Amino acid sequence: MTTHLENPNMEARLREIRDGIDQGRFPAYVFNNQEIFDLEQEKLFGQAWTFLAHESEIPKPGDYVTRYIGNNNVIVARDEHGEIHANLNMCRHRGNMMCKSEMGNASHFRCSYHGWVYKNSGELIGVPYLAEGYEGKLKRKDWGLVKSRIDTYEGLVFGTFNEDASSLEDYLGGFQFYLDLYLKQGPNGSEVHGPPDHWITETDWKIAAENFAGDGYHTPVAHQFGFNLGYFPSSGATHSQGWAASIPGKGHGIGLGHTPGFTPFAGFPEELTAEIKKSLSPDQVEVFSSTRTAVGTVFPNLSFLMQPFSLIPGETGVRFVTMRLYHPIGPGKCEMYSWCLVPKDASDEYKAAAYQAYTLTFAQAGTFEQDDLENWARLTRMAKSSAAKGIEFPYLMGMETERDEDFRGPGHVVKPYVNDSNFRNLWGRWADYLLGEV
Amino acid sequence: MTALSTVDRAIQEDIKEFIAREALAVDERRFRDWLDFLAEDITYDVPLRVVREGLAEWELSPTGRIFQDNKQTLEVRVRRLETDFAWAEQPPSRTRHYVTNVLIDDSDKAGEYEVASYCLIYRSRGDSIEPNFVSVFRKDLVRRVGDSYQIARRWAAIDQAIINAHNLSIFI
DSSP: OOOGGGOOOHHHHHHHHHHHHHTTEEESGGGSOHHHHHHIIIIITTTSOEEEEEGGGSOSTTEEEEEEETTEEEEEEEOTTSOEEEEESBOTTTOOBSOOSSEEEOSEEEOTTTOOEEETTSOEEEOTTHHHHHTTOOOGGGOOOOEEEEEEETTEEEEESOTTOOOHHHHHTTTHHHHHHHHOSSTTOEEESSSOEEEEESSOHHHHHHHHTTOTTTHHHHTHHHHHTTOSSSOHHHHTOEEEEEOTTTOOEEEEEOOTTOOTTTTSOHHHHHHHHHTSOHHHHHHHHTOSEEEEEETTTEEEEEEEEOSSTTSOOEEEEEEEEEEEEETTEEEEEEEEEEETTSOHHHHHHHHHHHHHHTSTTOHHHHHHHHHHHHHHHHHTOGGGTTOEEEOOTTSSOOOOTTOOSSSEEESSSOOSHHHHHHHHHHHHHHHTOO | OOSSOOSOHHHHHHHHHHHHHHHHHHHTTOHHHHHHTEEEEEEEEEEEEOOOOTTSSOSEEEEEEEEEEEHHHHHHHHHHHHSTTOGGGSSOOEEEEEEEEEEEEEOSSTTEEEEEEEEEEEEEOTTOSOOEEEEEEEEEEEEEETTEEEEEEEEEEESOSSBOSSOOOSOO
């Protein structure tokens, strides 16, 4: 048997994968493979916009967090003028890591090796023995920290070292329409409630990215306990209602779960509902009025979930939002970052209730999270099986489904929500990046 | 402050036995029994740890929590484990809570004791030969109730900032 791994021609293999996606097939081995991982690091995470931070994590001048673009550790800092910068966390002199904590406040960073000092904007301002040692040959302006491009949307800060990448607006390509549900929770938008959880999991980032791109199919089974205990006010059958929306050619996708009879915007803070509607367009108000659960992925590895949750089965409860990033650290292995986003203008009581719903359901000890990761870790393990090298998975759902022309949101939108169209779009974009055809 | 607790030695022995039996209930997966060790008004918190500079105001997030539970939410977790669909615990984790360095002091209230302890949790899953180790510092409040005790507060800080377990489907 000829396996894909023995095939030396990566480009030919990728073209085969690319063609397979359009026919509803995708290979198993890519979910845990060193060559694919290496290629992703170079061609995808080295090229695309990567999510770095939410602006509310660094509200004051000097606030910083350290995050990653691919395998590059970067300092994301707000300077004394309020402007946000992202710089490689590496001293330009001999390469020491500048900042060893994951968050804090600093006007300057001083290297603990030879003492070079940089402003939090990345500008080199201090070099010991500059005159005596360098004899005028070193110009500080030439040796600032390696700068990443950054761009923002509604509080989300993205970065890339790719000078040729198109704007973030173009990259998101209309997906902003759907992101607003998570990001415009009132006049002043959303904010993080505390720092993110992060933990290491033997899960390939792609599995999580696909699941959150709108996998309504798994919910009644993977999270069956939730239906069993009455935490979903619907059966598995009605839970599959709703829409799958994707931005063709961009990779982004979202599942909008609909439950008949659900009160529009229920679970948002009552005092804010009118304000939230005002911050949205009439089309968004109509679409989100029918949405009970919304789960989406910004290509490649940033996801969001909003759903109402009550401890008392049958009651609406509060809407909580989790934002998560799947940072790849090896084939079949990623670091999960998980935040809770709350409406900035909500009461402290609402924020606390939303955060509690989040910790009970989707933080690292969350009851839903636990089950997903159990499944994903086993899937990742199986993807490495030698017998799985030649097999493909079916991505055949909704191949023939026409766009729902009554739906007022952008992109390719189909119903029911149980559909593979978002995933074909996601993996199509992934293959485009790996082929260098973006 | 004296180096030794003013709490009666016999009471200290009782409390040590009580928390050892609590650990046994969890490790034997007698979760309904375990709930009886917890007061109705229990607060059960595991704060998020963040890697910070030595002079930072905090290392344990004031707002971020891994667990932020009360009796009602802990019952939800136990009810979930009692269904056939708690996949994260199918097959179940094998845990062992090693509780040491127990220090018992009086609280502000009669009949309630501040109980600090170290707890090393060993967790084995399925056929994996790589167990999870979770090292924890606990600050509990233990309340005298009738002939026994109940935990009125569990506060447990995990020493590791990034936890090398794919989930935390266990109790701390």
